[in-house]
Amino acid sequence: MSEAKEQILNLKHLKxxxxxxxxxxDISFNVNKGEIVTIIGPSGGGKSxxxxxxxxxxEPTGGEIDFHGKNILAPNFNRNIYRAKVGMVFQQFNLFExxxxxxxxxxxxxxxxxxxxxxxxxIALTNLKTVGMGAYINAKPQQLSGGQQQRVAIARTVSMNxxxxxxDEPTSALDPEMVGDVLDAMKKLAKAGFTMIMVTxxxxxxxxxSDEILFINDGVIAxxxxxxxxxxxxxxxxxxxFLHNFKRNEL
Amino acid sequence: xxxxxxxxxxIIAVLxxxxxxxxxxxxxxxxxxxxxxxxxxxxxxxxxxYNWTQTNNANGAIPIEGSHxxxxxYDVKIANIIGKRLGRKVVVVKTxxxxxxxxxxxxxxxxIIAGMSPTAQRRKAINFSKPYRQGTFVVLTKNxxxxxxxxxxxxxxxxxxxxxxxxVHYELIKQLKGAHREPAMRDFAAMRQSLISGTIDGYVAENxxxxxxxxxYPNAKAITISKMPGFxxxxxxxxxxxxxxxxxxxxxxxxxxxxxxxxxxxxxKLMSQAVRQQPNSGNSTSKGAKKENWIVSTVKQYGGMIxxxxxxxxxxxxxxxxxxxxxxxxVSIVRTIPTPSTRYKNWLLNFIKWLLSVYVEIFxxxxxxxxxxxxxxxxxxxxxxxxxxxxxxxxxxxxNTGAYLAEVIRGGITSTPEGQFEAASALxxxxxxxxxxxxxxxxxxxxxxSITNEFIVNIKDTSVLSxxxxxxxxxxxxxxxxxxxxxxxxxxxxxVIYLVLTFTVTxxxxxxEKKLIGDKNYNLNTNQIQVSTAKDAGANN
Ligand SMILES: Nc1ncnc2c1ncn2[C@@H]1O[C@H](COP(=O)(O)OP(=O)(O)O)[C@@H](O)[C@H]1O
Ligand SMILES: [Mg+2]
Numbered sequence: 014m015s016e017a018k019e020q021i022l023n024l025k026h027l028k029x030x031x032x033x034x035x036x037x038x039d040i041s042f043n044v045n046k047g048e049i050v051t052i053i054g055p056s057g058g059g060k061s062x063x064x065x066x067x068x069x070x071x072e073p074t075g076g077e078i079d080f081h082g083k084n085i086l087a088p089n090f091n092r093n094i095y096r097a098k099v100g101m102v103f104q105q106f107n108l109f110e111x112x113x114x115x116x117x118x119x120x121x122x123x124x125x126x127x128x129x130x131x132x133x134x135x136i137a138l139t140n141l142k143t144v145g146m147g148a149y150i151n152a153k154p155q156q157l158s159g160g161q162q163q164r165v166a167i168a169r170t171v172s173m174n175x176x177x178x179x180x181d182e183p184t185s186a187l188d189p190e191m192v193g194d195v196l197d198a199m200k201k202l203a204k205a206g207f208t209m210i211m212v213t214x215x216x217x218x219x220x221x222x223s224d225e226i227l228f229i230n231d232g233v234i235a236x237x238x239x240x241x242x243x244x245x246x247x248x249x250x251x252x253x254x255f256l257h258n259f260k261r262n263e264l
Numbered sequence: 265x266x267x268x269x270x271x272x273x274x275i276i277a278v279l280x281x282x283x284x285x286x287x288x289x290x291x292x293x294x295x296x297x298x299x300x301x302x303x304x305x306x307x308x309x310x311x312x313x314y315n316w317t318q319t320n321n322a323n324g325a326i327p328i329e330g331s332h333x334x335x336x337x338y339d340v341k342i343a344n345i346i347g348k349r350l351g352r353k354v355v356v357v358k359t360x361x362x363x364x365x366x367x368x369x370x371x372x373x374x375x376i377i378a379g380m381s382p383t384a385q386r387r388k389a390i391n392f393s394k395p396y397r398q399g400t401f402v403v404l405t406k407n408x409x410x411x412x413x414x415x416x417x418x419x420x421x422x423x424x425x426x427x428x429x430x431x432v433h434y435e436l437i438k439q440l441k442g443a444h445r446e447p448a449m450r451d452f453a454a455m456r457q458s459l460i461s462g463t464i465d466g467y468v469a470e471n472x473x474x475x476x477x478x479x480x481y482p483n484a485k486a487i488t489i490s491k492m493p494g495f496x497x498x499x500x501x502x503x504x505x506x507x508x509x510x511x512x513x514x515x516x517x518x519x520x521x522x523x524x525x526x527x528x529x530x531x532x533k534l535m536s537q538a539v540r541q542q543p544n545s546g547n548s549t550s551k552g553a554k555k556e557n558w559i560v561s562t563v564k565q566y567g568g569m570i571x572x573x574x575x576x577x578x579x580x581x582x583x584x585x586x587x588x589x590x591x592x593x594x595v596s597i598v599r600t601i602p603t604p605s606t607r608y609k610n611w612l613l614n615f616i617k618w619l620l621s622v623y624v625e626i627f628x629x630x631x632x633x634x635x636x637x638x639x640x641x642x643x644x645x646x647x648x649x650x651x652x653x654x655x656x657x658x659x660x661x662x663x664n665t666g667a668y669l670a671e672v673i674r675g676g677i678t679s680t681p682e683g684q685f686e687a688a689s690a691l692x693x694x695x696x697x698x699x700x701x702x703x704x705x706x707x708x709x710x711x712x713x714s715i716t717n718e719f720i721v722n723i724k725d726t727s728v729l730s731x732x733x734x735x736x737x738x739x740x741x742x743x744x745x746x747x748x749x750x751x752x753x754x755x756x757x758x759x760v761i762y763l764v765l766t767f768t769v770t771x772x773x774x775x776x777e778k779k780l781i782g783d784k785n786y787n788l789n790t791n792q793i794q795v796s797t798a799k800d801a802g803a804n805n
Contacts, residue, residue, distance in 0.1 A: 070686055097692030107683035111705040120701055121691035166687075173691060 019046040021081065021177055021208055022067065028075030029062055036062050038232035040076070044177065044210060049203055051219040051240075052212045054229040055255055060212040063229065064179045067210070068099045097125045100170035104182040106162040108154035108169070114141065115150040118169045126173065133172075140168040144198040160191025164198050171202065178202065180211035216259065220244050228252045303352035305343045306359045306373035306507075307335065310451050310746050312476045313538035314379035314504075315339040317358070317743050319565060323541045328356045330653055331735050333569065333743070338472075338538040339377040342396055342506075342526075346375070349522045358733050361451065362430060363637065365389055368509055370644035375519070376507030379470075381432050382500050391510050393519045395503035397531065401436060401495075402474050402486040404459065405466035412485045417441055417492050423465040426455060432501040433468040439495060453746035456481070460751075475539045543747040558753055566744050573740030574761060576654070580661050580729065580736060581722035587658070588665025589715060593708075595620050595670035597699060600677050620670070627667030633728035636660045640732040657734040661726060665718055672714045676707030709780055716773040720766045737761060 022044040029037040037059045044050055052060045065071040067078060069085065069092055078085050085095055109117050118137035122128045128136070141147050144164040154162055163183055170178060180199070184192045196218050203209065203222050213219055219226065219240065226243040228236040228251070236249045247253045307315040309328060315337035318325055324344060325334035335356040347354035357373045364380070367373045368390055381399075382392035403425065405411050411423045421442030427433035429448035437445045446464055449455050455467040460481060474486030489495055490502070506523075508516045563570070599617055604610050627635065640656045651659070680703050688698030708715075727738035735743075741758035745751045 068690055070690065093692045093694055095692075096690060099690075101687075101690040103683060103687065103690075105683050107681075107687035109684065109687065109702050111702065111709065121693065124697045124701065125692040169691075 020044075021046050022210075023079040023082075024063075024067070024076070025079070026076040027063070027066060027073055027078065029059075029066055029071060030074050036232055037066070037073075040229070040232070040234060042227060042234065042237065044208060046176075046208055047206050048224045049209045049211070049222055050225045050227060051223040052210065052227045052229055053214070053216070053219065053243075053255075054227075054235075058230045059232045060229050061181050064101070064181050064210065064212060067177075068096055068101050068179060070101075093125065097121070097173050098176045099179060100173055100175035100177070101179045102163070102166050102170055102181070102183050104186050106154070106159070106166045106186075108162050108166055110154055112153075113150065114146060114152050114154070114157075114165050117154070117165060118172045121169065121173050136172050137168065140171045141165065143171075143201060144168045145194065158191060159187045160194050163187065163191075163195050167195070167198050167202070171207075176208060178207050178209045178211075180209065180213065182212050182214065184213065184215060214259075216244065216256075228255070230255070301352055303343075303347045303350060303354050303375065304329070304357050304373040305339075305354060306357050306364050306367050306376045307337075307339050307378040308361055308364075308451060309335040309337075309356060309358045310453060310743065311337075311379055312452075312542040313338055313472050313535065315356075315377075316542055317747060318543055319569065323537075326354050326356055328358045331358070332572070336538075336541060338397070338535050339379060341534045341538060343375070343377050345526060346377075346506075346519060346522050350518060360731055360733060361428065363641065363731065363733070364507070366637075366641035366645070368507055370641050371509070372641075372644055374508075374512075374515065378507075379504050380507055381503060382505040382507075383432060384498075384500065386507070387500075389510075391508045391512075391516050392505035393508065393516060394523050395505050396523055396526070397504035397535070399470040399472070399502050399504060400488060400490045401433070401468060401497065401502070402471050402488050402490075403440070403466045403468055404474055404477055405485050405487065406459065407483050407485045409465055409485065411465055412487070414487050415492075417489065417494055420466075424463075425466050425468060426458070426464050427468040428452065428455065432497070433470075435501075436468050436489070436497065440489070451742075451746065453742060453751070457745075457751040459484075472535060472539065476542055479539070479542070558750060559757070562744065562748065562750070562754070562757070566740075569735075569740050569744070570737075570761070573735060573737040574765070576735055577723060577726055577737040578765065579654075580657055580726040580734070581719060583658055584661025584665050584722050584726070585715070585719040587662035588669050588718070591662060591666025592669025592671075592673050593704070595624070595666065596673040596677060597704075599670070599674055600699075602695060624667045624670050627664050628671070631728070632660065632664050632725060633731050635664060636729050636732050653732060653734050656732060657726070657729045657736075660729065661722060665722060668718055669711075669715065672711050672718070673707060676711040677703055679710065680706050712773070712777055712780070716770065716777075719773075720769055723765050723769065724762060 020043055024040055024042050027037055027040040028035070040059070040063055042050070052063065054060055062071060066073045073086065080095060080098075083090065085092070109120065112120060115134070115137055118141060119130070119133040122133035122136060123130065138147065138150065141150060144167055146161060146164050146168060149157065149161065149165075154165070157165070167183075183199070184195050187195065192215070196215060199209075199211075200222065211219075223240050225237060226240050227234050228243060228247075228249070230251050236243065236247065236252045243252065244256065247256060309315050309317040315335055317328065317333050318336055319333055321327070321334050323336055324341065325336035326340055326344065328335050335358065340356065343354050343356075357367065359367050359373070361378070364376050364378055365386065368376050376390070379397070380386070382395075386392070403411070403414070403420065405423075411420055414420055417439055418441045420440040423440070423443045424446050425437050425440065425443045426446040426449055427437060429450055431448075434445075434448045437443055449458065449467075452469070452473065455464070455469075456477060458464045459467060468489070471486065471488065474484070477484040478486070490497070506519055508519060599620055601613060604613060636657070639660055640651065640653075643651055643656070684702055684706065685698060688702045693701070726734075726736050729736060730739040730742065733739065737758060741754055745754040748754060
């Protein structure tokens with residue numbers, strides 16, 4: 014199984030500050046091909062910032078991020094091609110409001126990957142069907158519920174054939190009855206073998222699906238390990254406290 | 265930091281304007297290239313009996329450049345004599361009073377024959393021929409006015425008097441002790457209207473104006489002030505001469521030689537001819553046995569002109585808004601480019617952004633009327649380019665609209681949710697791609713109400729372009745009003761036309777906006793039916 018060990022992303026001592034406010038102090042971890050890494054932790058701990066640094070929506074202020082062994086922060090690194098290979102699903106969906114569902118899933122393929130209209134159309138349609146949105150291809154984002162929009166956003170990201178998928182709390186902005194559909198769609202992607210890094214508060218889901226859990230608090234990885242270990246036998250006090258509070262809120 | 269930047273920009277804008285201003289003064293002007301067989305005469309064509317506009321070429325009227333109308337009057341009759349002797353075809357360039365001198369020095373016209381007095385002030389800028397008319401000054405008032413029997417200069421105490429802007433007449437009011445000198449007016453049409461409606465007690469003019477006014481307004485009363493004791497006026501100011509550019513000594517000699525051959529009795533004959541021929545529909549309707557409906561007769565006589573005016577106004581507003589929109593789009597795109605990586609590019613970009621903000625500040629901070637006058641006459645004087653009036657007007661409206669829309673569209677861009685930029689760059693789109701495909705379509709849609717509004721403002725505001733004599737709707741309206749002396753009805757009619765135009769445009773754009781916003785709900789059924797029928801059709805094949 015040498016293939017499963019192929020390293021895709023490697024974060025080395027990643028740091029990020031806004032002015033004097035150091036948000037990420039030292040974040041290091043690896044992601045191998047096909048692996049699913051889930052980041053949990055309290056609000057404001059730096060989870061989103063970590064994801065946003067990985068796809069360069071934020072410029073890291075220190076450390077290094079290697080993609081297949083190449084430093085993405087090097088000056089001559091082609092960022093746009095890299096971004097197409099690292100897909101991102103946002104908490105607020107961010108569907109293009111001037112485009113319908115199908116166009117949302119085609120525009121990136123045509124402009125960035127230079128695919129033909131026909132090819133882009135077919136790929137988009139396949140992915141929309143996978144997430145259960147095949148009937149809505151002509152709808153505008155404003156006409157859809159949050160859960161539907163998020164599934165379209167997933168199809169849009171997947172249509173770029175990314176090597177890594179980043180999810181930043183994809184279900185946090187949804188009404189509870191919508192959450193299931195989105196998690197189902199993500200499960201399908203996991204089964205299909207996608208490499209994923211996600212931030213979520215859906216603990217049961219995370220435990221089911223993840224290979225590794227990172228607990229990020231106050232800009233550092235306080236604890237990491239297999240789901241079974243983190244959820245059942247957390248070593249660190251902060252982790253225990255977080256999970257304890259979390260369970261109490263769930264009930 | 266930001267506010268300081270704004271200040272610097274504002275100060276630079278002022279400096280740039282000043283530098284341009286100084287250059288105007290210093291520049292020794294060269295006449296722009298033109299046809300040597302044509303003699304271009306500048307006049308208001310709105311100052312009967314010296315000059316006026318008419319719709320046909322009756323009584324030896326000559327065409328007005330860039331329109332289907334004709335000019336006639338004492339000035340035109342003199343111009344015809346000069347043209348014939350010089351062997352040049354005479355064309356009238358209809359020009360606002362304040363535009364006459366710059367038009368001459370910038371080479372847009374060859375001669376000013378416009379009932380103009382050769383004052384010392386004007387002699388600094390241009391040369392004048394020997395006089396072609398000796399004037400007597402009068403105060404025009406109504407028979408019913410309490411000043412109608414004034415005998416001395418002091419009898420006008422308390423009277424509200426005015427005269428044409430920039431004329432000797434206006435200065436003369438100072439000699440009428442105790443009279444209130446009201447703000448000067450732009451043309452005789454306005455003064456006549458003010459007198460008749462009672463907003464002024466009288467205005468100072470020459471005796472020829474008295475004859476003209478009496479023909480259309482029999483209640484007018486002219487009081488000669490030239491002979492009143494204590495009245496003083498220099499010879500320059502009581503005569504009327506032809507203006508010629510200082511560099512054109514040859515033409516000055518020729519004109520003087522020709523004028524010398526026109527004796528006084530011939531001049532008087534021409535003037536009384538002009539007084540008789542001047543448009544006086546007010547007179548004819550009062551005499552007419554059957555009064556034709558005013559609107560019907562006006563439309564009959566001036567319908568073509570009005571339609572032309574509407575067309576010109578719409579053309580200026582529409583093309584100006586479209587080109588302005590494109591300018592605004594480009595400017596706002598450049599102004600939202602993110603900071604590039606290399607220092608040199610960064611410096612260059614900041615410089616360009618700064619230039620663009622200077623442009624926006626200047627054109628938003630000055631009235632379009634001033635821009636029009638400065639650009640139209642300035643370009644001729646600076647670069648010796650004789651712009652076509654319509655082209656100049658289009659240019660001015662476009663560049664002015666561009667400055668406004670640049671700010672509007674920039675606002676639209678910055679108010680597009682950050683998530684839209686982020687999603688686009690997360691897909692790997694370049695800045696340009698996300699701009700064109702994602703951000704601008706949304707920003708423009710959000711700005712559509714402001715763009716519509718700008719279009720409507722343009723329909724109305726192009727009226728200020730009458731300063732460069734573009735025959736848009738308002739200019740046509742003033743021309744008709746001054747010919748028919750039906751001020752209120754004419755301007756009322758013009759207002760109604762403006763209202764219809766703006767209302768229609770508003771409705772059209774409301775409709776477009778509604779279409780663009782689309783349905784709030786997605787009708788799954790209709791869409792599924794479409795999908796399944798398409799499938800059925802496919803299956804049948
Ligand atoms: N653009 C920004 N400017 C300044 N501070 C920021 C910015 N974005 C995030 N932060 C700060 O960084 C910290 C971590 O934020 P974030 O990564 O969003 O946390 P999480 O996703 O774990 O809730 C927070 O304290 C937040 O206030
Ligand atoms: Mg977050």
